[in-house]
Amino acid sequence: MRRILHDLKSNPLAIAGFAVLFLWIFLALAGPSLMNFTYTEMDTQNQIAPPGTGGHLLGTDALGRDLLARIVTGSRSILTVALFTSFFSTAAGIIIGFSAGYFGGLVDKIFLRILDVLMSIPALVLAMVILGVLGDSTIMSLTLMISIAYIPATARVARGTLLTHKGREYVDAARIMGENNFSIMFRQILPNTLGPIIVEATARFAYSIMMVASLGFLGVGLQPPTPDWGMMVIENKQIISVAPWSVLYPALAIASLVIAISLISDFFSKVLIHES
Amino acid sequence: MNHNIILDVQGLSVNYQTYYGTVSALRDVTFKLKEKQSLGIIGESGSGKSTLAFSIMNYLASNGSTDGNILYQGENILEKSEREMVGLRGNKIAMVYQNPYSSLNPSLTIGKQLDEVTIFHRNLSKKDARKESVAILKDLYLGDAEGLVKRFPHQISGGMQQRICIAMALLCRPDLMILDEPTTALDVTTEAVILDLINDLKKRYQMSMIYISHDMGVVNKVSDNIAVMYRGEVVEYGDKKSMFHKPEHPYTRALINCIPRSGIVKEEYRLNTIPGYVRKRSIDEGGCPFLDRCGKRVENCESRYGLREIAEDHFTACDRAFAKDVADDSLIPKKVDVIEKTEDGEALNIVNLYKTFNSRGKKVRAVDGLNFSLKKNNVLGIVGESGCGKSTLGYTVTGLLKPSKGKIYFDGTDISMTWKRRSPEVLKEIQLIFQNPGRSLNPSFTIEQIIGRPMKRLLGIKSKTERRERIIEILKQVDLGKEYLKRKATQLSGGEMQRVAVARAFVLSPGLIVCDEPTSALDVSVQSSVLNLLTDLQQRSGASYIFISHDLNVVNYISDYIMVMYLGRIVEFGKRDEVTSPPYHPYTEALLSAVPDVDPALTKGAVRLEGAPPNPTKKIKGCPFAGRCHKKIGEICENVTPEPVGFGEIHSIACHLYSAD
Numbered sequence: 001m002r003r004i005l006h007d008l009k010s011n012p013l014a015i016a017g018f019a020v021l022f023l024w025i026f027l028a029l030a031g032p033s034l035m036n037f038t039y040t041e042m043d044t045q046n047q048i049a050p051p052g053t054g055g056h057l058l059g060t061d062a063l064g065r066d067l068l069a070r071i072v073t074g075s076r077s078i079l080t081v082a083l084f085t086s087f088f089s090t091a092a093g094i095i096i097g098f099s100a101g102y103f104g105g106l107v108d109k110i111f112l113r114i115l116d117v118l119m120s121i122p123a124l125v126l127a128m129v130i131l132g133v134l135g136d137s138t139i140m141s142l143t144l145m146i147s148i149a150y151i152p153a154t155a156r157v158a159r160g161t162l163l164t165h166k167g168r169e170y171v172d173a174a175r176i177m178g179e180n181n182f183s184i185m186f187r188q189i190l191p192n193t194l195g196p197i198i199v200e201a202t203a204r205f206a207y208s209i210m211m212v213a214s215l216g217f218l219g220v221g222l223q224p225p226t227p228d229w230g231m232m233v234i235e236n237k238q239i240i241s242v243a244p245w246s247v248l249y250p251a252l253a254i255a256s257l258v259i260a261i262s263l264i265s266d267f268f269s270k271v272l273i274h275e276s
Numbered sequence: 277m278n279h280n281i282i283l284d285v286q287g288l289s290v291n292y293q294t295y296y297g298t299v300s301a302l303r304d305v306t307f308k309l310k311e312k313q314s315l316g317i318i319g320e321s322g323s324g325k326s327t328l329a330f331s332i333m334n335y336l337a338s339n340g341s342t343d344g345n346i347l348y349q350g351e352n353i354l355e356k357s358e359r360e361m362v363g364l365r366g367n368k369i370a371m372v373y374q375n376p377y378s379s380l381n382p383s384l385t386i387g388k389q390l391d392e393v394t395i396f397h398r399n400l401s402k403k404d405a406r407k408e409s410v411a412i413l414k415d416l417y418l419g420d421a422e423g424l425v426k427r428f429p430h431q432i433s434g435g436m437q438q439r440i441c442i443a444m445a446l447l448c449r450p451d452l453m454i455l456d457e458p459t460t461a462l463d464v465t466t467e468a469v470i471l472d473l474i475n476d477l478k479k480r481y482q483m484s485m486i487y488i489s490h491d492m493g494v495v496n497k498v499s500d501n502i503a504v505m506y507r508g509e510v511v512e513y514g515d516k517k518s519m520f521h522k523p524e525h526p527y528t529r530a531l532i533n534c535i536p537r538s539g540i541v542k543e544e545y546r547l548n549t550i551p552g553y554v555r556k557r558s559i560d561e562g563g564c565p566f567l568d569r570c571g572k573r574v575e576n577c578e579s580r581y582g583l584r585e586i587a588e589d590h591f592t593a594c595d596r597a598f599a600k601d602v603a604d605d606s607l608i609p610k611k612v613d614v615i616e617k618t619e620d621g622e623a624l625n626i627v628n629l630y631k632t633f634n635s636r637g638k639k640v641r642a643v644d645g646l647n648f649s650l651k652k653n654n655v656l657g658i659v660g661e662s663g664c665g666k667s668t669l670g671y672t673v674t675g676l677l678k679p680s681k682g683k684i685y686f687d688g689t690d691i692s693m694t695w696k697r698r699s700p701e702v703l704k705e706i707q708l709i710f711q712n713p714g715r716s717l718n719p720s721f722t723i724e725q726i727i728g729r730p731m732k733r734l735l736g737i738k739s740k741t742e743r744r745e746r747i748i749e750i751l752k753q754v755d756l757g758k759e760y761l762k763r764k765a766t767q768l769s770g771g772e773m774q775r776v777a778v779a780r781a782f783v784l785s786p787g788l789i790v791c792d793e794p795t796s797a798l799d800v801s802v803q804s805s806v807l808n809l810l811t812d813l814q815q816r817s818g819a820s821y822i823f824i825s826h827d828l829n830v831v832n833y834i835s836d837y838i839m840v841m842y843l844g845r846i847v848e849f850g851k852r853d854e855v856t857s858p859p860y861h862p863y864t865e866a867l868l869s870a871v872p873d874v875d876p877a878l879t880k881g882a883v884r885l886e887g888a889p890p891n892p893t894k895k896i897k898g899c900p901f902a903g904r905c906h907k908k909i910g911e912i913c914e915n916v917t918p919e920p921v922g923f924g925e926i927h928s929i930a931c932h933l934y935s936a937d
Contacts, residue, residue, distance in 0.1 A: 006295060169716035173780075176674050176695045178703050178733035191720035 007271045017263030020256055028075040037066035039073040039227050048243045059245045061236050067246060070227040071253050077222055078229060078257075081142050082208035088147040090201040093154025098185050101159035102166065108159075115152040123149035124214055131220045142222065146211050150204050157200040161193040195272030202265035206258050213254045229254050282451055282484045283309040283332070288344035290327055290336065290508075291559055298559040301327045301340070303508045306583070309452075314478055314485035316499030316516075318492060318531070320799040322554040324508040325488045329454050332486070333371055334361050348452070367397045370445035374457040376437035380429040386440055387425025393447045412443045415480075416473065433888040435466035439473065446481060454486045459494060463661040464826060465885040468870035471497045472884065490799060492532060493872030496520065501589075504528045507557045507565035510583060514590035520874060524592040527566045532874060534804040536833035541852070542811045547804035547833070553769040554799070564594065621687070623788050623820040624673065625649040629682035631668050631844075638893040642668040644844030646682070650837070652787075655814060655821040657835030657852070659828055659867060663889060665844040666824045670790040673822065674708040687787060704734040707781035711793040713773035717765035717780075723751075724761040727780050734784055750783045751776075754809060771802035775809065782813055789814075790822045795830060807834060828871050832856055837926070840864050843889050843900040846920070850927030861929045862907040899932065907933060 008014055036055050037043065043064040046054040053059070058067040100111035118126075127145045131137050134145075165171065166189070174188050215221035216230025224231070229250045236246035290302040302324045309315050317325050330336050332346055334353050346353040348369065356364070365371075373379045381389055390409035394400045400408065406425065413421035416439055429437055438458055445453055455474070459467040475498055478485055489495050495502060502519045504512040504527060512525040523529045533548040540547070552569040563578040564570070570577070576595075583591040631643040642665045650656045658666045671677045673684060675695040684692045691702055710716035717726055727750065728743045737743050748758050754775040765773055774794060781789050791810065795803040811834055814821055825831050831838060838855040840848040840863060848861040855864060862883075869883040885904050890896065899905070902913040912932050920928040921935050 003295065169710040169712065170718045172676050173708065173710065173716050174718070174729075176676060176703055176706070176708060177730035177780075177784075178700050179729070188718055188721075192718070 004271050008267070011267055011270075013263050014267035017260040017267065020260035021264065024075055024079065024257055024260075027072050028079050031072035031075070032069065035066065035069040035072060037069045039065065039070045040225050041065065041069075048239060048246070050243070051245050058249050059243065061232075061243070061246045062239050067232075067249050070232060071229065071250055074227040074229045074232065074250070075253070075257075077139055077226060078209055078212050081139055081146065081212050082205050084143045085146045085150065085208040085211075086201045086205040088143065089150035089154050089204055090158075090197060092147065092151050093156075093200075094158045094190070094197065096151065097155035097158030097160075098162050098190070100155070101162040102181065102185050102189075111155075115155055118149075119152040123211065124218075127211065127215060128218060128220050131215065136223045137215070137221055139222070142212060142215070146208050149211070150207065154197075154200055154204060158193070158197060161196045162189060165189045165192055195268075198272060199265055199269040202261060202268055206261040206265065209254065209258050209261070280311045281308050282311045282349060283486075284345075284347040285328075285332075286345040286347065288328070288331060288342065288346060290324070290331055290340055290342050292337070293339045293341070296556070300557045300559045300561070301508050302331065303557075303565075304344070304582075305505075305508075305510050307503060307510060307513060309484050309486065311451075311484055312478075312482050313501065314487060314499045316495030316502045317486060317488045317505055318490060318495050318502065319505035320490060320531075320554050320801060322507070322556070323505040325490075325505055326456055327508075328505070329371065329456050329486065329488055332454060333365055333369060335365070363397075366393060366445075366450075367448045368450055369452045369454065370448070370450040371454045371456065372438070372441050372445050372458045375461050376434060376441045376458075377429065377461075379441055380437060382429055384428075385425065386427055386429060386432075390425065390440070390444055390447060393444055397448050408447060409443075412447055413440075416443050416446075416477070418443075433466075434462055435470060435888070438462060438466075438470055442470075442473070442477070446477065449481065450483060452484045452486070454488070456488045457490070460489070460491070464828070464870045465661055465866060467494070468872070469884050469886065471872070472882075474498055491872065492520075492535060492800075492874045496874055497872050504531065507554060509565045509593065510591075511566060511593045512591065513583065514587075514592075518587060518590045522587075522590075524586060524590070525566075525594045526570050526572050531800065534801050535874060536804070536807065536829045537874065538829060538832060538856070538868075538871070540829075540833055542834055547808050549805040549808060550801035551805075553771055553802065566594075621652055622649045622685075623652040623654070623687060624822070625685040626673075627683045627685070629669075629672065629684065630680045631665070631672055631677060632680045635893070640892050641844050642892065643672065643679075646844075646846060648839060648846065648849060650788075650820055650822065652820055653818045654836045655823055655834055657823045657825065657831035657838045658841060659825060659831050659838065660841035661889065662826065663843075663892070664841040666841050667792055668844075669841075670708065670792045670822060670824050673788075674706055674790050675703070676708075700734050700736075704784045705787040707784060707786040707789045709774075709777050709781055709789060709791045709794045712797045713770060713777045714765070714797075716777055717773055719764065719766050722762050722764055723747075723756075723768075723776055726765065726776060727751075727783055730780060731783055746783060747779075750779045753782070753813065754779045755805075769802075770798050771806060774798060774802075774806050778806070778809060778813070782817065782819075785817065786819055788820045788822070790824070792824045793826065794823075796825065796827065803830070810834065828856075828867055840867065843892060843896070845900060846930065847901065848927075848929045849920070850923070854924065854927040859923065859929065859934065861931050862905050862933070863901050866906070899930075909933065 043054065043060060046056060046060050047064040048062055049056050049060045051057060051059040056066050060066055096111060100108045126149050130145055131141065134141055171184060171188060174184050179188065212221060213230035216228035217234050219234065221230055222228045232250040233247055240247050285305055285307050288302055288305040292299045292301055305328060317328065319325055331342060332353065334356060336342065342354055387406060387409055391402065391405040394405040394408050395402065409425055410421045413424055418424060418439060459470050462470065471494065487495060487498050496516065500516060502514065502516050503510050504525065506527050512519065512528045523532055530548065530550045534550060536547060550569050557565065562580055564581060567573055567577050581593050581595055583593045586592050626646055626648055629643055629646040633640045633642055646669065660666050668677065672679050675698050678694045679692050683690060686702065686706060689702065691698060695703065724744065724747055727747045731737045731743050731746065747761065751760055756772065756775055765776065795806050798806060807830065823831060823834055832852060835852050838850065838852050839846055840855065840861060842863050848855055848864050856868065866883045866885045883906055887904055890900065890903055898914040898916055899918050902908055905913065909932055918930045918932045918935060920930045922928045
């Protein structure tokens, strides 16, 4: 842990990444109560107002809703979905990937083929189809859906790291000292594979944000009046020529969060994988 | 002879900036190397041997900084630009590395890799370069050079690969060749052949050589002068004869005396050890580098002494070297009490054991029909080159592998199955100590967890306090203190880790322990203390060992019985002294003569094994060793499998030499 902090000091990009992420987390937690406007409030005096006018720091959209308030409120849902998605897909990926890799043989083959089938369908298409059938998206259904779409990737990473450790002598030693398969997998091997798994989990966090935004953009994400960054981009597309800021700011929000997390993920992969 | 100085290292210091602070890797290293002279550098790992080699190549890691001069033919290498170095490296100064497999590019043919050198350094055309490459291979006595250049590195044996690396280094006729542990990754038999080759090349090519090794015996074979390094300093330097016959620095003496040599056996001697381990040296640490491990230290050792000449061409960095008040006990090993053996019943009985692996549809016979038994309270040493099936045998006995055919009995119980089907009582009785302790201890567990888990699983000790008490007790037996309980394996040195592994095996009070090369990943000084520990614990507990090693001296020291394996079969089996003295199996004879000795006055019979063991996927009709045997009788060796011939009670040799009449 102390070494991670030490390495962080000499990595300004990672510091920037953490700073942006913490800023968004702070805004999501405390932001809405600090705003002058609520996210549904329509300021009829200031429709399509440029940034700075009438107390609207980032301007307003066609209905006169404050962009800043909508972006800050939108961060709540997107962060929640992304956090739970990366958690669930990683947890499920570990269980599936570890079982497949550990038992090997036929079990491994069957798991791999199922994962191949899932992977061959683009995650976005898969999510759209299922969300279309389920009807209006909620935070729950979005989380579930994206988690399932990401399990093949996390399972493969988990399986790969398990395989590098399965051949180590400490696993052999555990076997002839009476450990059962469950405790070899999760007690002996899992702690040693956390590095690559954490890196994958942070990468999934970034991908989930893009996925939520994409689904919102395509209209199958969270439904109004919940503000959604992807949806804001598409809603304001009609007024892009008169009010470019209305598209720019939600897009920037998406980009800043994704880039920040990618930087963090890079940092983790440097400290946790390459130097161990 | 012309005695020009080719390399003059003056006050060389190298420091590395790391997270833990500035580490001093080399400190004030000074020596001269004359033309056509060879210098052997020895020391434990972490002594700075390789750092020295890389500084001479001006090829240090980016966090390293240097001070001092390295004059190569009068020019300072450290002041040369990268561009000037390119002209020197590989051209004038060549280097051969430890692991030939990773220094050759696996995706290029051998010919291509050799050609590159002359095309780059000597601007030869492709055709001429190939001619040169073939010529050099022939010069190194590699038969079928034309065929060899078309092959890829993975298609030839490790010994051949190392010869290719040496050929590559010689292509530009360098003046100075640096060899960094070139035979450490190879079998003893191959090592002997390579060392002979190096000696021969040195004469023919008239070059200077720096030979780095941790093995005194190897250095003895190839060098004129020897430098002993410890924690970045040269502590003793001198001509080979006076270094081995009159070592003066306590570290040199300790190093020489801790190696098990032929004739030193556990009943008569305890091996000498050097307490502690090589610590990293911080920049502001002064005094004698060996201070903390030295048995002869006095107060003024805390100030630095420096190299002084004590005899002609013999330098030592210790003023205790002349001290008359300390008894020179290090040269005389102490006697230990001989413990009477109670040999009642067999611990292990192996009947007609086979183990075959499937490799791309072909059958590899790793263990090919073994029959032997091991009495209780005895140590069976198994020797043989890599690939002879000794580890497979060990893994089959411990239950990691399932025998293909045949039976294994432990104390009368049939255990010819894997760990999955063995009962906890059987699992508890048979333990395995691995070669590499760093890989056999779980890196994320504390020592308490590592030793405690098997106690909980196999002995059923549920109470944590009871477990802890017994862990502390067993740690004490392996000379580790209470403070190790909460440490993790990654925080320990190699020797400490292997002690923990030994403690983990012994805490279950097993009846049989398979030791799979337990000391070959350790430094010699640590090796001797682990061997002492294993011997003590064995004699105290009455457990039996199967001790697998490629080092005949180590096996000779610890074993009561020795089994020599070749290609999955037993070629010789008997009591220790029966196997190490005539009559020999020709293979045993070759193994014995390949072991490098530390006495420069000793010259051994030169039986050299060429080539590698035959392909184990093919069914062999006659004697498996026939193709490499120096005492082959004739057709009978190739057509008839020799049956073991008995000499005395137990000793048996499977060779037609003895069955013919």
